[in-house]
Amino acid sequence: MSKCSRFQYGNAIVIISTAVLGIAGCDNKTQATVPSFPPVDVEVITASAGKAVINQDLPGRLSAVRSAQVRARVEGVIERQLFTEGSDVRAGAPLYQIDPRTFQASATAADAAVASARAVVDRYAPLLAIKAVSQQEFDSANAQLKLNEALQAKARLDLDNATPKAPISGRIGRSNVTEGSLTGKDAGTHLVTIEQLDPIRVDFVRYYSDVLRLQQAIKAGRQKRADATTVELLQEDGSVYPEKGTLRFSDMAVDPSTGAILLRAEFPNPRHELLPGTFVGIRFPQSVLDEAIRVPQRAVTASAQGQTVMVVDSEGKAQLRAVKTSGTSGGDFIVSEGLKAGEQVIITGLQKLHPGSAVKALPWQAEQPLTLSATSVSSVAK
Numbered sequence: 185m186s187k188c189s190r191f192q193y194g195n196a197i198v199i200i201s202t203a204v205l206g207i208a209g210c211d212n213k214t215q216a217t218v219p220s221f222p223p224v225d226v227e228v229i230t231a232s233a234g235k236a237v238i239n240q241d242l243p244g245r246l247s248a249v250r251s252a253q254v255r256a257r258v259e260g261v262i263e264r265q266l267f268t269e270g271s272d273v274r275a276g277a278p279l280y281q282i283d284p285r286t287f288q289a290s291a292t293a294a295d296a297a298v299a300s301a302r303a304v305v306d307r308y309a310p311l312l313a314i315k316a317v318s319q320q321e322f323d324s325a326n327a328q329l330k331l332n333e334a335l336q337a338k339a340r341l342d343l344d345n346a347t348p349k350a351p352i353s354g355r356i357g358r359s360n361v362t363e364g365s366l367t368g369k370d371a372g373t374h375l376v377t378i379e380q381l382d383p384i385r386v387d388f389v390r391y392y393s394d395v396l397r398l399q400q401a402i403k404a405g406r407q408k409r410a411d412a413t414t415v416e417l418l419q420e421d422g423s424v425y426p427e428k429g430t431l432r433f434s435d436m437a438v439d440p441s442t443g444a445i446l447l448r449a450e451f452p453n454p455r456h457e458l459l460p461g462t463f464v465g466i467r468f469p470q471s472v473l474d475e476a477i478r479v480p481q482r483a484v485t486a487s488a489q490g491q492t493v494m495v496v497d498s499e500g501k502a503q504l505r506a507v508k509t510s511g512t513s514g515g516d517f518i519v520s521e522g523l524k525a526g527e528q529v530i531i532t533g534l535q536k537l538h539p540g541s542a543v544k545a546l547p548w549q550a551e552q553p554l555t556l557s558a559t560s561v562s563s564v565a566k
Contacts, residue, residue: 222542223500223542223543223544224502224533224536224537224541224542224543224544225533225543225544225546226496226502226530226531226532226533226534226537226543226544226545226546227530227531227532227533227545227546227547227548227549228496228528228529228530228531228545228546228547228548229479229480229483229528229529229531229547229548230526230527230528230529231477231478231479231519231523231524231525231526231527231528231529232477232478232525232526233475233476233477233525234475234476234478235472235473235474235475235476236472236473236476236478236518237410237469237471237472237473238410238469238470238471238472238473238510238518239416239467239468239469239470240390240394240467240468240470241418241465241466241467241468242388242389242390242465242466242468243388243389243463243464243465243466244386244387244388244417244449244463244464244465244466245386245387245388245461245462245463245464246384246385246386246458246459246460246461246462246463246464247384247385247386247387247460247461248354248379248380248381248384248385248460249380249381249383249384249385249450250352250354250379250380251377251378251379251380251460252350252351252352252354252377252378252379253374253376253377254279254348254350254351254374254375254376254377254378255348255372255373255374255375256282256345256348256367256368256369256372256373256375257342257345257348257369257372258282258287258342258345258346258367258369259366259367259368259369260282260283260284260286260287260346260366260367261282261283261364261365261366261367262280262281262282262361262362262363262364262365262366262367263280263281263282263283263363264280264281264363265279265280265359265362265363266278266279266280266281267279267356267376269356269357269358269359270355270356270357270358271355271356272353272354272355272356273350273353273354273355273356273378274350274353275349275350275351275352275353276349276350277349277350278347278348278349279348279349279350279356279375279376280347280348280361280375281346281347282345282346282347282348282367283346284343284346284347287339287342287343287345287346288343290339290342290343291336291339291340291342291343293339294332294335294336294338294339294340295336297332297335297336298329298332298333298336300332301325301328301329301331301332301333302329304325304328304329305322305325305326305329308321308322308325309322348375350378351378352378352380353378353380354378354379354380354381355378355379355380355381355456356376356377356378357376357377357378357379358376359375359376360373360374360375360376361373361375379460381453381456381458381459381460382452382453382454382456383450383451383452383453384450384451384453384458384460385432385448385449385450386417386429386448386449386450386451386464386466387446387447387448388446388447388448388449388466388468389439389442389444389445389446389447390444390445390447390468391442391443391444391445392438392443392444392445393443394470395445398470398471401471402471408471408472408473408474409471409472410469410470410471410472411469412431412468412469412470413430413431414428414429414430414431414469415428415429415430415431415449415466415467415468415469416428416429416466416467417429417451417458417464417465417466417467418464418465418466418467419464419465420462420463420464424467425451425457425458425464427451427452427453428451429449429450429451429466430449430450430451431447431448431449432448432449432450433446433447433448434446434447434448435447447466447468449466473518476518477518477519477523477524477525478516478517478518478519479493479516479517479519479523479529480516480517480531480548481516481517482531482532483517483529483530483531483534484507484509484517485534490506490508491506491507491508491509492504492505492506492507493505493507493519493522493523493529493530494529494530494534494537495523495527495528495529495530496527496528496530496543496545500542500543500544500545501540501541501542501543502530502537502538502539502540502541502542502543503539503540504539505522505523506522507519507521507522507523508520508521508522528545530543530545531548532548
């Protein structure tokens with residue numbers, strides 16, 4: 185290679201080396217100016233342990249605490265309906281008017297028969313003393329008086345039954361008859377139904393297997409028995425009925441076909457908001473936990489792999505944590521595994537995070553802040 189060629193080759197190497205170093209310098213400069221993302225603002229709560237009442241949510245059905253079918257006791261034609269359908273009526277209020285003329289005539293005849301028989305007895309009484317009539321004649325007249333009095337009572341009862349009355353106070357339903365309908369005495373025509381809605385009754389069932397598991401947990405010391413005399417009602421929209429209910433009845437036998445025990449509770453219903461036939465839920469207290477860790481339900485994500493929460497680690501970064509829950513308390517989950525008291529659980533901003541994201545923890549602004557007071561807890565179906 186000539187001296188000129190070697191010189192040109194060396195210059196080319198220098199140029200290439202310089203270009204490479206320039207590019208490398210540009211890359212270092214570019215990397216140095218890449219902005220770092222600021223921490224994501226998230227709202228957190230500090231998991232705490234406190235006393236909690238574990239409830240079991242059970243399906244139930246509303247029914248009237250008292251229900252009365254008003255039936256015709258005499259045969260006749262309905263002349264008038266004396267109530268408004270769907271209104272409240274008081275016990276003893278007249279509901280219908282059945283044509284009373286036949287019953288009035290029978291009552292008048294019975295009154296006359298009684299008056300006649302009593303006159304005979306009154307006339308025979310002094311004659312018996314002087315032996316003017318026999319004892320047999322007097323006894324026969326007295327027996328006739330008693331018979332006529334019985335017929336009189338029957339006639340007056342039929343006349344009174346010509347105006348059917350409300351046997352109980354409550355909400356009256358739709359009339360089953362109209363003016364001009366013929367009522368039957370023997371069949372006892374069903375005229376209308378009255379239901380007492382305040383208080384209102386709820387029948388629900390509890391499976392005996394759940395009772396056995398609870399008894400075992402109490403014997404093992406893991407849980408304590410709760411006061412089950414007061415229950416809550418969950419309406420169809422999921423809201424909690426504001427009035428508390430009282431447990432009135434628990435069956436002593438297990439239904440062999442379902443393995444369930446029938447229970448019954450009563451709730452105040454002053455505004456008649458609850459109607460018979462509605463399916464509801466009953467929140468039934470079954471046990472007490474002394475140290476229960478609670479987190480809002482919105483903080484827990486459920487998937488096919490299980491339940492998880494996001495926690496803030498010691499470096500201020502979000503980390504995914506697998507947990508297990510055993511119940512709910514209003515808007516809170518009871519966490520039985522995977523979380524300790526004192527750890528920060530992320531409530532809001534989860535959609536902007538991934539494991540390892542830097543976060544800025546702010547206190548969660550809840551409508552009802554979590555406290556250490558006893559809370560109601562509902563069992564989660566497994």
